[in-house]
Amino acid sequence: MNNCWRSCRTLALTFLLFFTSHSVLHAQTAASKTQIVLLGTGTPLPDPERSGPCTAIVVNGTPYLVDLGTGVVRRAATARKNGVTGLEPTNLKIGFVTHLHSDHTLGFADVLLTPWIMGRKQPLEVYGPPGTRAMADHILKAYDVDIKTRTKGLEHSNKTGCNVNVHEIKPGVVYEDENVTVKAFVVSHGELQAYGYRFETPDRTIVISGDTKPSRAIVENCHGCDVLIHEVYTQASSDLVSPEWKQYRLAYHTSSKELAEIATKTKPGLLILVHRANPGCDQARTEECREAGSEEQLLKEMHQAYNGKVVAGHDLDIY
Ligand SMILES: [Zn+2]
Numbered sequence: 001m002n003n004c005w006r007s008c009r010t011l012a013l014t015f016l017l018f019f020t021s022h023s024v025l026h027a028q029t030a031a032s033k034t035q036i037v038l039l040g041t042g043t044p045l046p047d048p049e050r051s052g053p054c055t056a057i058v059v060n061g062t063p064y065l066v067d068l069g070t071g072v073v074r075r076a077a078t079a080r081k082n083g084v085t086g087l088e089p090t091n092l093k094i095g096f097v098t099h100l101h102s103d104h105t106l107g108f109a110d111v112l113l114t115p116w117i118m119g120r121k122q123p124l125e126v127y128g129p130p131g132t133r134a135m136a137d138h139i140l141k142a143y144d145v146d147i148k149t150r151t152k153g154l155e156h157s158n159k160t161g162c163n164v165n166v167h168e169i170k171p172g173v174v175y176e177d178e179n180v181t182v183k184a185f186v187v188s189h190g191e192l193q194a195y196g197y198r199f200e201t202p203d204r205t206i207v208i209s210g211d212t213k214p215s216r217a218i219v220e221n222c223h224g225c226d227v228l229i230h231e232v233y234t235q236a237s238s239d240l241v242s243p244e245w246k247q248y249r250l251a252y253h254t255s256s257k258e259l260a261e262i263a264t265k266t267k268p269g270l271l272i273l274v275h276r277a278n279p280g281c282d283q284a285r286t287e288e289c290r291e292a293g294s295e296e297q298l299l300k301e302m303h304q305a306y307n308g309k310v311v312a313g314h315d316l317d318i319y
């Protein structure tokens with residue numbers, strides 16, 4: 001009896017240990033496959049805490065950038081220093097642009113040239129709406145002196161890594177490899193042609209809104225996705241801006257109330273708030289306006305209207 005109890009207990013403990021270690025191992029493997037690294041959570045506002053829009057989806061060590069905002073390469077270098085080895089700047093080779101507003105593309109030249117100067121040999125691959133190719137051509141022309149000097153002079157830079165292959169895309173699957181399937185879908189951002197992106201990786205489905213007013217495409221493409229990364233502005237700040245700015249916000253961006261409705265319909269596992277825009281208030285620059293558009297106010301409004309898991313994203317956060 002005593003012996004049996006002892007051996008049963010040993011057996012139970014062995015099973016417990018096996019399943020515990022197995023599930024820990026599984027959790028680690030799952031966590032190591034896909035990392036979302038927020039490289040820039042800002043807007044056109046030159047906020048020293050927030051770089052221009054850029055999200056890195058890192059799958060099995062390969063980074064895929066969404067948007068190329070100001071400061072992207074330096075933020076990637078910081079993430080690399082923090083332990084995300086895939087974000088070594090020379091590893092930045094693929095970018096997806098949501099639309100051609102300057103806050104989303106000011107880092108285009110940076111991603112094209114800085115990793116090349118550091119030794120990247122492959123051309124940069126950029127996916128984006130019509131107009132992306134012209135932008136790339138203009139950047140190459142603008143940096144003609146730099147590129148010539150570095151390739152022909154004593155810096156001995158390679159002649160391939162400063163090139164860019166632009167893929168002007170239509171909605172649908174725009175990219176596929178062993179790590180990801182990337183689908184672009186049309187969102188509504190005033191008169192701009194703008195895309196949101198859906199990433200399917202071996203362990204997660206991630207949807208990135210880009211800049212948009214409330215869009216059915218977000219609901220359809222997320223629909224129970226693991227992570228929804230969405231732009232937003234506060235209702236409180238909107239109440240303080242002029243009728244013209246209110247009109248602009250309605251046509252270009254998404255309020256907390258509207259985002260709560262979208263999230264309630266589409267039920268993401270996690271909602272990450274980025275690009276907390278405050279147009280109208282940014283220009284008025286009053287304390288009242290600034291507070292009405294603050295992160296605290298935004299989270300208060302979101303928690304009032306939405307009961308799913310929601311966080312405010314910061315630069316260099318990893319999910
Ligand atoms: Zn923007």
Ligand SMILES: [Zn+2]
Pocket residue numbers: 099101189211
């Ligand atoms: Zn925009």
